[in-house]
């Protein structure tokens with residue numbers, strides 16, 4: 193499943209090191225960006241530098257049992273490439289195949305250089321170019337590239353280490369402790385008692401998936417999340433596929449699902465009590481009579497203050513109903529030799545403990561940016577249209593939605609970038625930089641989301657303003673209007689051939 197011709201491109205890499213566009217990361221975003229770039233700007237040269245030895249990002253990294261999306265693939269997939277699989281909520285390997293197929297069938301693979309971890313990028317206004325420094329291969333050999341535009345598609349979390357909070361007594365535990373981000377290939381959990389710590393998307397995926405072989409799986413959460421059952425197969429999508437050409441059927445399903453996501457999100461914000469009741473009723477319907485629904489599935493926050501957990505065809509509820517899995521909502525006092533002692537009293541015994549406790553967020557793949565020798569402090573920069581940074585020239589990034597499919601946004605961001613490049617060519621510009629002329633505008637975090645993993649590191653990310661173009665819409669309809677159809681010209685976006693300051697600085701030298 194995980195072999196890819198892209199993995200060979202590393203050795204046959206072209207020696208060129210100067211490009212029009214350099215993309216950091218060959219995940220779903222980086223490959224999508226490459227597609228747009230080569231389709232809409234066929235004359236531009238580009239390279240994708242990928243730090244790992246494989247493409248696919250998230251969908252290659254995570255290998256835990258049951259790994260799947262919680263978005264439907266009709267909105268998570270690229271607009272230009274129909275999702276043909278019968279399952280709308282898809283398994284990780286199917287998503288990985290889809291991303292790699294996109295790279296293969298569009299000739300993107302030969303532009304990817306694997307094993308190139310980008311560490312820093314410095315912009316020179318004199319040259320109107322980025323110098324990008326990376327480390328290649330296991331030996332970490334330093335390599336340097338130059339480019340006119342830099343596109344950060346490195347995702348939003350650290351690849352080398354998942355997040356585990358401190359738990360007392362972990363050293364005492366006689367069994368095995370596993371983090372889902374570093375799943376041991378040979379982990380045998382057949383007949384074992386498993387505790388999964390967590391209440392997010394990973395925990396609700398793992399629990400039903402592990403009941404196939406484990407003796408018993410306990411989901412241990414400190415506080416509940418909203419869990420909603422969604423159909424794994426979309427009957428409308430599959431019916432449309434049978435009667436319409438693939439692209440047309442895909443476009444209609446995509447539109448339907450975008451509308452559904454938007455409507456449900458808007459209703460959650462405007463009528464949270466109603467949505468809470470609906471979610472509770474949904475959980476009750478799938479759980480046995482007398483199940484403590486409110487203890488385990490009634491969070492303290494409103495729906496969509498944090499991402500909802502989607503479970504395909506109620507698989508988590510089925511696992512709990514069958515008795516092969518159970519759920520405990522309590523605080524961990526300490527790990528013990530045999531398992532976990534709970535604050536409310538009692539001990540859960542286990543052979544394996546899975547810490548599905550989340551990710552460590554990391555902005556732009558950890559690439560250190562500087563402009564004319566000055567380091568860019570991300571927390572002091574504003575995101576322009578949620579795709580560029582204030583006072584950072586020729587730089588764009590892929591950060592998607594947190595209230596619907598991440599990639600919906602990334603797709604139109606890539607389109608927008610293509611339009612900016614075309615505009616610059618048309619006018620002979622070499623530099624494009626957003627500048628905010630209102631230092632008093634109130635700001636808030638770029639990812640304005642309650643989830644713990646966002647809150648832990650949101651201060652290391654750029655911020656957003658309170659009005660366009662400095663605010664992040666979180667609305668596909670609004671982004672289509674602004675990014676796809678809105679004008680490129682904007683008082684906040686400054687274009688030039690070379691930075692005026694650099695021109696002025698050079699002038700006396702030229703005169704002499």
Ligand SMILES: Cc1cc2nc3c(=O)[nH]c(=O)nc-3n(C[C@H](O)[C@H](O)[C@H](O)COP(=O)(O)OP(=O)(O)OC[C@H]3O[C@@H](n4cnc5c(N)ncnc54)[C@H](O)[C@@H]3O)c2cc1C
Nearest residue numbers: 217219220221243249250261262263310346347557597598
């Ligand atoms: C288990 C899991 C399930 C998810 N399910 C969904 C879902 O259903 N729906 C949804 O919308 N979102 C989901 N997400 C979020 C998901 O990560 C994104 O939607 C999407 O896959 C992100 O794609 P990306 O290409 O932007 O980033 P990634 O998939 O993270 O890919 C980034 C790539 O950049 C590379 N990279 C990073 N830094 C550097 C560097 N410095 N130099 C070179 N290369 C670098 C990485 O190695 C990686 O290959 C999920 C996340 C996880 C962890």
